Amino acid sequence: MTMKKLQHIIFFAMICLTMNAQAGMQQHGKHKADKVPEMCTKADAVASLQCARAPSATFDVKGRLWLAWAFGGHVYVNFSDDKGMTYSPPVAVNKVPEKIAARGENRPKIVINSVGWVFVSWTQKLPKRFSGHIRFSRSINGGKYFSQPITVNDHLEITSHRFESLAVNTKGDIYIAWLDKRDKLASKAKGQDYTGAALYYAVSTDGGKSFHRNNKVIDHSCECCRTAMAIDNDGLPVILWRHIFDKNTRDHALVKLTSTKQFGDVRRVSFEQWQVDGCPHHGPDISISNQGVYHLAWFNNAPKQHGLFYANTQNQGQTFSKTINFGNYKAAAAHPQVLSFRNKVYLLWKEFDGKHSSLMSMQSNDKGVHWSKANLLMKTTSTTDHPLLIHNGEQVYAVWHRRGEDYRLIAIND
Amino acid sequence: MIKHWYRTVVFGLLTACTIGNVIAESLIKSFTQGSHTEIVKQYQGKPFVIALWSLDCPSCYKELTMLAEERQKRNINLVLISVDGAEAKNEVEAVLKKYALQTVDAWLFEEHSLQTLRYEIDPLWYGEVPRSYIFDKGHQRTAVSGVLTPDQLPN
Numbered sequence: 001m002t003m004k005k006l007q008h009i010i011f012f013a014m015i016c017l018t019m020n021a022q023a024g025m026q027q028h029g030k031h032k033a034d035k036v037p038e039m040c041t042k043a044d045a046v047a048s049l050q051c052a053r054a055p056s057a058t059f060d061v062k063g064r065l066w067l068a069w070a071f072g073g074h075v076y077v078n079f080s081d082d083k084g085m086t087y088s089p090p091v092a093v094n095k096v097p098e099k100i101a102a103r104g105e106n107r108p109k110i111v112i113n114s115v116g117w118v119f120v121s122w123t124q125k126l127p128k129r130f131s132g133h134i135r136f137s138r139s140i141n142g143g144k145y146f147s148q149p150i151t152v153n154d155h156l157e158i159t160s161h162r163f164e165s166l167a168v169n170t171k172g173d174i175y176i177a178w179l180d181k182r183d184k185l186a187s188k189a190k191g192q193d194y195t196g197a198a199l200y201y202a203v204s205t206d207g208g209k210s211f212h213r214n215n216k217v218i219d220h221s222c223e224c225c226r227t228a229m230a231i232d233n234d235g236l237p238v239i240l241w242r243h244i245f246d247k248n249t250r251d252h253a254l255v256k257l258t259s260t261k262q263f264g265d266v267r268r269v270s271f272e273q274w275q276v277d278g279c280p281h282h283g284p285d286i287s288i289s290n291q292g293v294y295h296l297a298w299f300n301n302a303p304k305q306h307g308l309f310y311a312n313t314q315n316q317g318q319t320f321s322k323t324i325n326f327g328n329y330k331a332a333a334a335h336p337q338v339l340s341f342r343n344k345v346y347l348l349w350k351e352f353d354g355k356h357s358s359l360m361s362m363q364s365n366d367k368g369v370h371w372s373k374a375n376l377l378m379k380t381t382s383t384t385d386h387p388l389l390i391h392n393g394e395q396v397y398a399v400w401h402r403r404g405e406d407y408r409l410i411a412i413n414d
Numbered sequence: 415m416i417k418h419w420y421r422t423v424v425f426g427l428l429t430a431c432t433i434g435n436v437i438a439e440s441l442i443k444s445f446t447q448g449s450h451t452e453i454v455k456q457y458q459g460k461p462f463v464i465a466l467w468s469l470d471c472p473s474c475y476k477e478l479t480m481l482a483e484e485r486q487k488r489n490i491n492l493v494l495i496s497v498d499g500a501e502a503k504n505e506v507e508a509v510l511k512k513y514a515l516q517t518v519d520a521w522l523f524e525e526h527s528l529q530t531l532r533y534e535i536d537p538l539w540y541g542e543v544p545r546s547y548i549f550d551k552g553h554q555r556t557a558v559s560g561v562l563t564p565d566q567l568p569n
Binding site: 103104129130223224248275276277278279280281282299301329330331332334352354355357383384 | 474527528529530537543560561
């Protein structure tokens, strides 16, 4: 072979490489810079609140702010004694890394009992699609050390046990409710159809050392929306979730436990009649007042009735107040939170105008009958998490996580 | 003999080169700012359907099955957009392959269910999936939440 021919071959090879590289670059060029800051995505990124995924926040009885969040296969907990200006170094809850569901409707949860024990739950993602285990760990020394995580679902086949909610009462009993597909799996084995998932719960009466056997509340919950739970004045929890009524009507329902092992009738909460064979990824919220009024907020997207909704019940779900439609539907009002504090009720949600996300709130001074106008709390162009509402016994705060930014409390004033 | 060898190498290189480029082109595309407008323009004057789905949505697999079946029967201008985000690219490609949909016009949100991208498609879409937009010839569109039925697809 002559030198000239060799040069030709090299020349063709170069053209080919260049063409392929260009094709690759076009693909890459279309991919705009990642919204997640580089400091959070590089290989040696360290666990920090700025880079956290899906933090949850709560105050303990002494006014310390506690957070639980996910980063790189671990759930971390840290706290702040100055209302979120500075935070303690994070402590890893699970020492052995595992896949943690921490996006949108899934986030690690944290609650503190009256003597300062810290309880954390999360959904561990398993290899099969839609599968997960409900995990739990506690710290009895103020968050310095966390117990080895336990799996709360007592059905351990690889299927969906996900979307948990967590609450603790003044006695220290810990309740976890979640959506579970063990019955769907059993139906499938028999060749039968099964719509959605089922609502299950478990209770720990030994301070989080162990959980009693799982109890099923009802079949056919919607399968991809967060559940919500609050403790009633008798110390027993009320669970609110999106349910599948009839064939595919995804409205909401609540149930109140009447003892650790028993529960009352399932009550239908919403009647927007959203018929959708799909995943709304949009769960409800509940808060219970000192007088035992259940305040409820949710999203629905039925052709006629859509947007954010609020209602309450003064008799444990036997009857409900008039439903109020709030937020600006045309501005994508979404992900509502409700909080009852002293004699007021607060609603929080987010809106979007194509560029800016807005954090909105409104409040009622008369148990949810009349409401203030919607207030703008904050506006940002960052990618935002779902907002949360918390209080420290004196003041109500909104929190709104944006990856790469400081985690600050936003006081909601009258 | 030497001359033949030389031709074979050049021909082989060009073939490999073309295949390489075709493969790069057929990869799932990144759905980012402006992609929606680009897609609509691409199908100008033609009826088509945009079907949005995600890996974590059980109903979406029902829809993928239906779409694959319908494609066996007739020509449908189908644009499949996964909202899962670039990090799920391999998994999304595997699903498309499994459902024999790897040759459709497939896109993937650059970030999971990014609100700015959802807004570009439709300010009144709240992120529920499956979500579809049926465009008629004149590009009047109808939004559908939940699994599509074959009769909703454009002719």
